[in-house]
Amino acid sequence: MMDPILEVKNLTKHFKTKYGLLHAVDGIDLTLERGKTLGLVGESGCGKSTTGRLILKLIEPTTGQIIFDGKDITNYKNRAMKEIRRDMMFIFQDPYSSLDPRKTVSQIISEPIIANNILKKSSDIEDRVTELMTTVGLAERLYNTYPHELDGGRRQRIGIARAIAMEPKFIICDEPVSALDVSIQAQILNLLKELQRKLGLSYIFITHDLSVVNHFSDDIAVMYLGKIVERAPAEELFLNPLHPYTKALLSAIPVPELDVKMERILIKGEISSPINPGEECRFAKRCYFCQDICMKEPKLLEYSPQHFVACHRAEELKGLEGGL
Ligand SMILES: Nc1ncnc2c1ncn2[C@@H]1O[C@H](COP(=O)(O)OP(=O)(O)O)[C@@H](O)[C@H]1O
Ligand SMILES: [Mg+2]
Structure with missing residues (x-):
């Protein structure tokens, strides 16, 4: 019955600094079941984003093991990771700074499709981008607009469209609504939930705000200075x-x-x-x-x-x- 998409064992990242070893992530264990959401919660600086980067292999762990979709990817290097990368995506807190300001909405969304040679004919690419825009609730008329012309919620929708363009299995959402107005937060959370159902996505949802993951996560892990201090099914954690x-x-x-x-x-x-x-x-x-x-x-x-x-x-x- 257990079918984890991701297992992390004793994951550790120590940064060498001039003041000593900085224990950003210090031996954490996590399990994410397929199609579920794990909330990763804790104050700024406790190691949440570093955990995300380690799992996506954007940085190398000091020690520990990462098992993704049945494969131990801990020692995968660039070429082996290339295939896996399509299945794992990142959505960032600040969609504006993660979007190239010189590119239009359609250019941004089509980027991974073109870079990975998924579609070649420009009409096919256009169709796919339009489809993705519809999926994330972006009006077609925004096709040729630039990110700075749009509000935070729409920018985050662009980030989401780009993240799902390659049909990934797993997305790390790193404070995806923290920069947004409360009214817009709910819309983006609902969109992420809906996409999870439709596309069978598994999420790690990073936030410093426990109230955001209340109705969103299946399980919650609370982090403090590089350690997991508590982990439980969401309802249990809130009740007890x-x-x-x-x-x-x-x-x-x-x-x-x-x-x-x-x-x-x-x-x-x-x-x-x-x-x-x-x-x-x-x-x-x-x-x-x-x-x-x-x-x-x-x-x-x-x-x-x-x-x-x-x-x-x-x-x-x-x-x-x-x-x-
Ligand atoms: N490349 C790095 N070099 C040195 N220290 C880092 C580096 N990246 C992150 N840190 C430190 O690791 C700790 C955890 O950072 P981070 O994972 O960004 O926390 P969070 O996302 O929970 O706010 C912080 O003390 C941060 O300063
Ligand atoms: Mg962070």
Whole structure:
């Protein structure tokens, strides 16, 4: 019954910096079932985009394994990756900066079709571009317009059209609605959902905003400083968050205790850094429930079926309501 399109094992990316080793992604395990959505959630800088780039093999992992569609692609080099690349696409946060401003909508969308020699006759290419535009809800009259003439929602639709042009199996959506007005966010999310159903797509959906993935993800993984701290089916995570960080993210209003603690820590110069992290739980310095035991890094353990959490005190915190 399990049919994962993607499995990531102990995936790690350490960047060498002049201050030391930056642990951008630090031994994460993920599984994405075919046709499903995995939400990857966490604050800016926690390693979400690096995870995306590693999976698409845009950068090389320090260690770990990436199994895509039954193939271990960890050591695939350029030529072997070329075939696979058609099946894996990226949608970015800022459609404007990822779209070539000198190209028209049709040129942008047709680019992968032409580059990969999918269609040769210009009338066939035109037909396909028009079809793709219709699929993503772009009016045909926009065929020869430029991205700067369009609003953020339409630009993101161009990015989506280009991403699905090669009929991929899997798309990493990296904050695809974060730059958009709330009213437009819902339209783009609905479009992505509809395309998933129609085309059988599997998504990793990256966001810093848990509320965005609420009704969108099948499973959610919460990331903190390079680690997965909690992972569960979406509904379970929202009903029953176990990790203090997840609880903090879920409490819609700002968390006063957390702010106070952070401020004090900032003054002491102890803010957690991804560079040369210590042995303690990475959230320890900001955690309201931190105890001596938290000076040892907790493992990600399965607390109930399919619900994983990395917190020594998860069992005790189970009953605690919502936020901190
Ligand atoms: N090429 C790089 N060289 C050095 N550090 C990097 C590089 N890319 C990302 N980082 C660092 O890795 C961490 C995670 O970054 P990123 O994956 O972009 O986070 P997110 O997408 O969650 O905001 C950050 O501390 C960032 O500064
Ligand atoms: Mg990012």
